[in-house]
Structure formats: C-alpha cells, structure tokens
Amino acid sequence: MTASALAAKVSQRVLGEDPHGGVFAVALAVVVAGGLVEGAALGGLQARGLRRRLPRLNAWAWFGVTAAVAGVGWALASVPGVLAPDDGGPEPPLLLVLVGALALGAVMGALLGAAQAMVLRGVVRRPSRWILGNTLAWPPTMAVIFLGATTPESTWSTPAVVALGAVTGLVAGTVLGVVTGRYLPGGLSAPADEAPATVTRR
Template sequence: MTVSTRDSVVAARTEVPTRAPSVVRWTALCAAAEALGMTAAAGASRVGHTLADRTGLLGGAGAALAVVVVGGLVEGVALGSAQAWPLGRWLPAFRRGRYVLATVLVAGIGWAGASAPAVLTGEGGGTGPPFSLVLPGAAGLGLLMGALLGSVQAIALRGATSHPWRWVAANALAWPPAMVVIFVGAGLPSADTPLALLLLDGAVTGAVAGAVLGVVTGWHLASLTGPPAHNRVVLDLLASPWRGRLDRRVLGLEVRGRATGRRYRLPVQYAVDDDGLVVVPGRPERKTWWTNLTAPATPVAVLWGGDWVPGAAEVLRPGRPGYEHARTTYARRWRRTRLPAAQPVVRIRYAGPRIESRAGNP
C-alpha cells in the first residue's frame, strides 16, 4: 500500500508529541527575548522624549509615538519568536506566524500604548508615584495583560494542543511578578541617566522579568498536552519527603493508553481493604483514563509512600463478581460521596508494601 505525501503530512501534523520544551531552555529564551525587547523599549523611550521636544518633520508627538510603537513591536516580535521556536519543534501542527502575530498584538502594541503617555507628556522617570502604589498597580496590570495575552495565544494554539486554554492561567500567573520587575527596573533611571546605562538597565530588567515569565509559563507547558498543573503538583508532593499525611487520602496512579502506549499519571482518591485498593473514576462519562483498563489484570503503577510500584487493575461494573464489595469499601471510606447505581469502580492489586486499613480508611 502506497502512502501519499499528503497523508504523510496529515499524519505528522496530528502526531501526539511526547516531550515539552525543558523549563531551562524555555526560560533562557524568554529572558533573552525580554532583554532584547526591553532594551529596544528603553532606547525608544529616550528617543521618543527627544523627538517630542522637537519641531518639524522629524519631531513632535507623531514622530515620538512612531518610535515608541516600533520599540513595543520589537519587544512583541522578540518574545513571540522566542516562544514560537520551541513550540514549533514540539507541536507538529503549531503555526508560528499566527502565534507571533498574537503576541505582537497584545504584548508589543500593549507595551507601546502604556509607554506612549509618559513619552508624549515629557515624564522622564524619577518623578512618578512611590513604589508602594506602583507595584500593586503593576501586578494588577500584569494580571490583566497576562490573561489577555494568554487568551490570544491560546487561540493561536488551538488545533496544535489538546488543552490550549490552560495557557491563559499560565500567563495570568506569570505576568504579575514579571510586570512588577519591569516597573521597578523602569523606575530606576532618570531623565539624566546616560543612554548606555539606560540601555543596560533595560537589558537587565528584561532578562530578570523574562526569566520570571519563563519559569512560570515553562512549568505549565506540559499541561498543554498532558494533565493539568494541579495534578502535577499533587504527584510531586506524593513523591517527595514533604508529602505529610497526603497519601492517606490520595495516591498516584499510572496507566498506559491502549492505542498510543503513552503513560498517564494522575492523583486519585482511594480506599483499601483486604483485597487491595479501590478507586472510583469521578464522572466516568467525561474521564477516559479508566477506559484503558480493558484486560482483567491491566498493568498499572501506584505511587504511595514516595515510590512507584507495579500493580494490576480491573474495572468492575454492576453484576460483576467483587463489585459490591469494592463499592462498599469505597463508600465506607468516603461517606459523603454519592455513587450512581451504574458507577464503575477500579480494583487495584499492587506489589508494594501493604497499605494498612487505617491509612486508607478512618
């Protein structure tokens, strides 16, 4: 059978990626982009102040505004391009141009719009309100800008990831601290600061702000195609020495996709009895992980006590042997949980150290 070139392209574009860009690389790219962008914005601000005081064809408010807009566009193009490069290598169906354009429209033009009033009115820094007022305002502006930028970028990510709208929360969390850094750095120079020091301040401020942005959004990258961020937080805690009593209520479960072979890890509530563990998939019509447990003893892994250990899982439905016993075990442990009559349950037997009844049941 011959596979056409078009079919090969479609298959490549729909292939599920396996690994997100590393947080270190993503952070470095964001830091470099913001260093370049903030340097350009700082230089544009100084040139804009100079042009605003001049008259003639190359002076006045129009020329100053044009320079500030160009500086903002440089920042937007730099950040959008730096992020689009690893995303394009990771996501086959990702469209770089659309993502860069979305970033320019919000980050670039937004930054230019925020800078323009100070340039056109001749406020050169050092005379603004105190930081006690500026910093909360910067954080609030970052929250709004992050949510807006994340929304526009999420639209550009549609079709390339399974969960593009999670990018909104990632940016809404990342931009408030990044914007605080930007406002602090932008408030340090005065109108008399030499141009070289002004550009250096812009580069350092941009690098620090970009690093903050990169760390937060980079940590969320895997959530675009995998489990949500809060699931990863819980799993990391369960695997750490600081899990406390969390594993008395929750454990980690790893299953493999029956079609893709990919591993899926998620935290689940559980109950325990003499036959092993019992897990109930909440809203089973919406969840899919449990549908991969097709064999009577499907291989799984369980995270409890800080370690992943192998096990075997089986889906039990009403009428199957052992169903009522497993359902009763779970209902006794989680008395406030109402289980529908047709609720499937998952029985897990695993090879790790025995979980005593008092750990899973009160």
C-alpha cells in the first residue's frame, strides 16, 4: 500500500497541469507498477506464511497468481481516480465510496480466491473454502483501503501520503489476515492425500 500511495502521488506529479497522451501513458505505467508491487508483496508474504502449514504449496505459483490478479486488479481500480482530471467539482459522498469499495472487494476477493484456490488443488481438501474466505475478507479490506486512499488532498506532501499509505496498509492487512485466517484450520490444514487410509469399524 505504501508503494501504491507513492505511485499515485508520483503519477499526479507526472500529469502536471497539461496532461497529454504520452504523459498519460507514463502515469498509467507508474500506477500499474505500484499495484504490482502491492500484489507481489501480498503474494510473497502469504506464500511464506502458508508454506509453514502447507509444505507442498507451490510458492512460486502462488506468488505469480497473486501478484497478477491482486496487482493488476488494484492498479486498474486505481486508474480512474488517479488519472481523472481535478476539475474542482464536489467529491463523491463517503457512503457511496465505501459502497463501491465493498462491491469491488467482493468481486476482487472472489476472483483472487478462485485463482489462488487453483494453486491449492491437490494440496488441501477443500480449496473452495479459500474462495469464500477471500470473498468475505476483501470487502472490509477494500473499504479500509478506499478510506485511506480518498483522505489525502492534492496539497498533501509526498511523505504524508506515503505515511498514510503505510498505516492504511497495516490496518487493511490486519483485517484481511483476521478474516481469511478463520478459514485456515478447516480448509487448509489437511493435505488432500493425507486422509485416513482405513476406516475403523465399531
């Protein structure tokens, strides 16, 4: 989130007062790069944590899928707000922003969970639980992210925006970890090929 916040601020500087085609392309590349850093961090840290419980997990596949889906998804979701011209008009109501964040979180959570569940096939018994966990976890996480992203004014300094991005990331990551963590014991703790081979008869 710190990288995404910095990318948003840098893209605003790049756009300047007279944006045109080439400048838009550079600003878009900066936003996408920030999103990919966020997705890569999420994928790498999740893979590191899950490998402790699931030694057979393909960490590189998990990293790649997460970086692509989460990173590109977040970058694309950020593009309209970052690249839209500031015409001085009224900002959308906070309630509308949060409702949009919840909806986006549900969609992105389901997509990311489904992509990650493909990596979990053959490693856990019920990979579909991970889809449900992400679908439930990402709406409140996105609400925190959008709340943090819409707080800074254009006059905020870069260090202030980056600091807020770091705090927002810590809070959002905690929410994501707490909710998805509830789906670890039942769905991710038992490898699929470690079911009992015999049935005890009474």
